[in-house]
Amino acid sequence: MKLGTRVAIVTTFLMAAFLAAATGAVLVILRADQLQDLDRQARAMADTITATMEPLDRLDAGVALKARVASFSNRGGQFRLELVAMEGQKPNNSWAGLVEESTKLDQPVGRLFDLHGIPPFYAMAIPLHNEEPGSPTRQVIAFLGLVHDGDFIAQERLATGKRLLPYLLVFVILFGVGVYIMLRKRVSRPLGNLIDAIDGVSKGDLSRVVLAERDDEIGQLSGRFNAMMNYLREAREKEAKATAAHLATEEHLRQAEKLATLGQMAAEIAHEVGTPLNVIGGRARSLSRKAGDRAEVEKNVEIISTQVDRITKIIRQVLDFSRKGRPARGTVDLAKVVRETLEFVDEKMKQHRIEVQVGGDPDLAPIPGDADGIQQVCLNLLMNAIHAMPEGGMIRIGLDYVVRRKEGLALSPPLPYARLSIADTGPGVSPADRGRIFDAFFTTKEAGQGSGLGLAVSHGIVKDHDGFIQVDEATPTGAIFQVFLPTGSPDQGALDHDLKTPPPVM
Numbered sequence: 001m002k003l004g005t006r007v008a009i010v011t012t013f014l015m016a017a018f019l020a021a022a023t024g025a026v027l028v029i030l031r032a033d034q035l036q037d038l039d040r041q042a043r044a045m046a047d048t049i050t051a052t053m054e055p056l057d058r059l060d061a062g063v064a065l066k067a068r069v070a071s072f073s074n075r076g077g078q079f080r081l082e083l084v085a086m087e088g089q090k091p092n093n094s095w096a097g098l099v100e101e102s103t104k105l106d107q108p109v110g111r112l113f114d115l116h117g118i119p120p121f122y123a124m125a126i127p128l129h130n131e132e133p134g135s136p137t138r139q140v141i142a143f144l145g146l147v148h149d150g151d152f153i154a155q156e157r158l159a160t161g162k163r164l165l166p167y168l169l170v171f172v173i174l175f176g177v178g179v180y181i182m183l184r185k186r187v188s189r190p191l192g193n194l195i196d197a198i199d200g201v202s203k204g205d206l207s208r209v210v211l212a213e214r215d216d217e218i219g220q221l222s223g224r225f226n227a228m229m230n231y232l233r234e235a236r237e238k239e240a241k242a243t244a245a246h247l248a249t250e251e252h253l254r255q256a257e258k259l260a261t262l263g264q265m266a267a268e269i270a271h272e273v274g275t276p277l278n279v280i281g282g283r284a285r286s287l288s289r290k291a292g293d294r295a296e297v298e299k300n301v302e303i304i305s306t307q308v309d310r311i312t313k314i315i316r317q318v319l320d321f322s323r324k325g326r327p328a329r330g331t332v333d334l335a336k337v338v339r340e341t342l343e344f345v346d347e348k349m350k351q352h353r354i355e356v357q358v359g360g361d362p363d364l365a366p367i368p369g370d371a372d373g374i375q376q377v378c379l380n381l382l383m384n385a386i387h388a389m390p391e392g393g394m395i396r397i398g399l400d401y402v403v404r405r406k407e408g409l410a411l412s413p414p415l416p417y418a419r420l421s422i423a424d425t426g427p428g429v430s431p432a433d434r435g436r437i438f439d440a441f442f443t444t445k446e447a448g449q450g451s452g453l454g455l456a457v458s459h460g461i462v463k464d465h466d467g468f469i470q471v472d473e474a475t476p477t478g479a480i481f482q483v484f485l486p487t488g489s490p491d492q493g494a495l496d497h498d499l500k501t502p503p504p505v506m
Helices: 003-053 063-076 094-106 151-202 217-291 292-321 334-344 347-351 371-387 455-462
Strands: 079-086 109-113 121-129 140-149 329-332 354-360 366-368 393-404 415-424 468-474 478-486
Touching: 003 063, 003 109, 003 121, 003 140, 003 151, 063 079, 063 140, 079 094, 094 109, 094 140, 094 151, 109 415, 140 347, 151 217, 217 292, 217 455, 329 347, 334 354, 334 371, 334 393, 334 415, 347 354, 366 371, 366 478, 371 393, 371 415, 371 455, 371 478, 455 468, 455 478
Parallel strands: 354 393
Antiparallel strands: 079 140, 109 121, 121 140, 329 366, 393 415, 415 478, 468 478
């Protein structure tokens, strides 16, 4: 039930109760007026009887009183006259109280009697004296009683209530309708507009404004709502600007890491390009010496072509990696990304005498994401593993599915993730550094050997994919970095494997 309807009903019931109480009070006053009028009539009759019968002779009192009672009865009327008591006689129980009070006050006394089992009636005891007022021998020698039926009082009250009831009902109904219309216009409609505006805000619409045309509490509430909307709009604008600045900073960090990585690899790239150039130069000189030998010419031309393709591939990889562009969301083949990244660092791993083992699920399905961003993550982790093993070692790469809760969300439901694991046999990550390795510009390398941006950038890329990175100690030595990327669809068949060991080697 709406507020306006509820308030209208409650107010109408309160008004009905108030009118009922007021009507009851009116009926009580009406009863008192009727009793007062009845008492006034009885006193007037009593005064007439007293004036015509006093002073009353003791000897003729009985005859005179009976004659007066008979005369009063023959005349008829609403009052009845009774002989209550003579001198020396006691009145019956019905009159005893009135006679006693009348004797004490020395005047007529009347009262309405509403006794159980008999209809209500009015009675007045009238004392009659033997002498005129002021006489020293004046005494009460008899009592007459006036009696009137009391049912007419209740009947008149009932009739009055019945006459008032239709007017009261009409008034209560009109009052309730008026209160409902007023509440609907002045309360329900403004509150409804405010509720609609709040519903719009809950759906993200911060352009809602409620007109505050009143100076009461509802107007103040509308004003507070508009002020809150202004604050939320300003906060959203500030948040959007901060988010844009944060994304721009992350993009700059990623590009800086690319450039830093390229700077570190410049010497190796020059060496890789120099080697095929030397081969090309030697084969070109051999061609000039053996220009007449067709078989030798074809062999040297094929070697030169192969080396040129190798140089072209190296240059293309460098340009693709260093090119700054907007992330392109699509589908990512993790196995293909790993293969391409391994080709990129293949020469560097040979220089450091590092072996690679790739294991895991050979039928890993593509996942949603940015292939370039995930390739940068894979490259950064591989470069860290290479730097951790300057004297050679082993890198184990694993790909598989797991179902687990997101890190830091213990109450969230488990979700399927594609897991990329890269483990090395280097010195590992100390417990003191484990909580800081994803901070920007934090590095354990010597000055000039690293910028400290690789893991921070990788962490940001994975976070953009709604995933997370976890680092643990490998067995028996080294470190294992595990990247968890959402698969985009539930996989009820995946199992939550032990995260401290890499997937099995193929």
